[in-house]
Amino acid sequence: MSHIEIKQLKYRYPMSEQLALDGVSMTVQRGEFLGVIGQNRAGKSTFCQALTGLVPHFYKGAYGGSVMIDGTDVGKAGIDETIRKVGIVFQNPFTQVTGAKLTVYEEIAFGLEQLGVPRQQMMERIDQVLHLLDIEECKDRSPFDLSGGQMQRMAIASVIAMRPQVIVLDEPTSQLDPQGSEEVFRAIHSLSQEGMTVILAEHKMEKLAEYADRIALFHQGKLIDVDTPSRLFSRDDLAQYDIQPPVYTRVCRELGLKVPGANTYPVTLEEAQRSYEAYQQPNRQGTAEGQQIPESLKITIKPIEHHGQKRSQSNEGDQHD
Structure with missing residues (x-):
């Protein structure tokens, strides 16, 4: 049994004509x-x-659907x-x-x-x-x-x-x-x-x-x-949807490096390293179909470092977010 079960959750804030949540259903x-x-x-x-x-x-506002947490x-x-x-x-x-x-x-x-x-x-x-x-x-x-x-x-x-x-x-x-x-x-x-x-x-x-x-x-x-x-x-x-995937995903997508044995791109440093190592093997598993990476390409994948504040997108928002 799911711990959280959400069915057709809808909500509109008072004095607003737009739904803040529109038919959300999922289980956790x-x-x-x-x-x-x-x-x-x-x-x-x-x-x-x-x-x-x-x-x-x-x-308050207009509310519909249900949110069940452990039966409540x-x-x-x-x-x-x-x-x-x-x-x-x-x-x-x-x-x-x-x-x-x-x-x-x-x-x-x-x-x-x-x-x-x-x-x-x-x-x-x-x-x-x-x-x-x-x-x-x-x-x-x-x-x-x-x-x-x-x-x-x-x-x-x-x-x-x-x-x-x-x-x-x-x-x-x-x-x-x-x-x-x-x-x-x-x-x-x-x-x-x-x-x-x-x-x-x-x-x-x-x-x-x-x-x-x-x-x-x-x-x-x-x-x-x-x-x-x-x-x-x-x-x-x-x-x-104005979403940027992780930097490792963006880099590997540009290079055509996929997770070995999967149709997805790496999302973490460790996955990116494994995908690059797999590419270096003779069979070159993990590259996107139809794409080839130049033999002379040499890259070093390191952990990213954040400096300063986040982008403005991350600092904005209110109760309607």
């Missing part, structure tokens, strides 16, 4: 890491909010019931700081206090998430003295500490540097391996390609496709 398995991509206003954030009950209980109809259940199963981390960490606690440690403890978690168990959970997200040195500082990246990791820690069955993250690495982003992705991936279902909306395609089990592509409120990173990023029509 327990412990699956599902990435969510799409241009601004594609429906990603609204989809995340629908999984937590914020749509329709908080934002999120659209009909109370928020108090839903929050015990689903946690959410927003793009802006400031929106999740209570302002009622003096230290990071106390801020993370706040949600556990509301759930009535015993003190000893609470302390163990807090210590675990502080270590997991590498913010142990910040535990005695004020939340408002943290950098944007540190505050985002505190917000994630606050949700993870409550041990929800499902964690929904709406661009949680938007204010993190590359190292911080990698730490968060690794932490989230480890949670999915331990059985927590992860739904992550992101613009960082290379990271999603590396860590996600499947990726859902949204466009103008519609679900276009749900597939593995390899198959989804090998689609020929991504440009019409």
